[in-house]
Amino acid sequence: MKKLNHLFKACLVLVIFPTYFHFYNQQAIALGLTDITNPIQDRTELSLKQAIELAYPSALKWNKNAQLLQAINIDLDKPGKSIGSNGKRKHWNVRFAVLDTNKSFLVTIHDGKIDQTKDLTMEGESPYPKQELIRLSDINYDSPQLLKKALEKGGIHPGKDWAKGYNFMLSKDPETNITLMSVIGWNSDYKKMVAVAFNATTGEYIQP
Structure with missing residues (x-):
């Protein structure tokens, strides 16, 4: 299976995100990394960067050469009006890899704490390049900063029943070498998902 990062080129993010978002959440459930049957009380919300910083020590314990590959929130919240409106979410998946190997590691966060970790190394994958x-x-x-920028551009609304609220994803475009942070929501009639991508280093808007 080809690495998912290749899918997230800036010019394609609006087209492919709905499929990937659904796949990533279903994959996490299949791996036993989430629990949607037991309500979690007093959940703590984290920004995307806070989630990464929380997950990193576990990845380094798994492998001292682990590097960040991808981060995305998980759509497990009950429907509500304010989900993600502060640029933070309660549930995250943060994935790491080891350069020039097939090694991959997933950290799942619930309630501001690491809930589970999983070695996702698979045979047959090509090594992860720099x-x-x-x-x-x-x-x-x-x-939080880039959500504000996305809202200023307009045309993005919080999801209601699926991909609820505002969603956030970080990935690397291997062709442009740009670290992309995407804010994902819906259009005004809630018939199509939309994403607004930014350069996470410069804050610059990335034209789709």
Whole structure:
């Protein structure tokens, strides 16, 4: 299976995100990394960067050479009006990899705490190249800041029943070498998902 990062080129993010968002959440459930049957009380919300910083020590314990590959919130919240409106979410999946190997590691966060971890190394995958891995120093803008920018551009609304609220994703475009942070929501009639992508280093809007 080809690495998912290749799917997230800036010019394609509006087209492919709905399929990927659904797949990533279903994959997490299938792996036993989420629990949608037990309500979680007193959940703590984290920004995208806070989620990464929380997950990183576990990844380094797994492998001292682990580097960030991808981060995305999980759509487990009950429907509500304010989900993600502050640029933070309660549930996250943060994925790491080891350069030039097939090794991959997933950290799942619930309630501001690490809920589970999973070694996702699979046979047959091509090694992760440098162009796909993200340095923390490349993330100068966080999800609250970029949500504000996305709302200023207009045309993006919080989801209601699926992909609820505002959603956030971080990935690397291996062709442009840009670390992308995307804010995802819906159009005004809630018939189509829309995403607004930014350069996480410069805060610059990325034209789809």
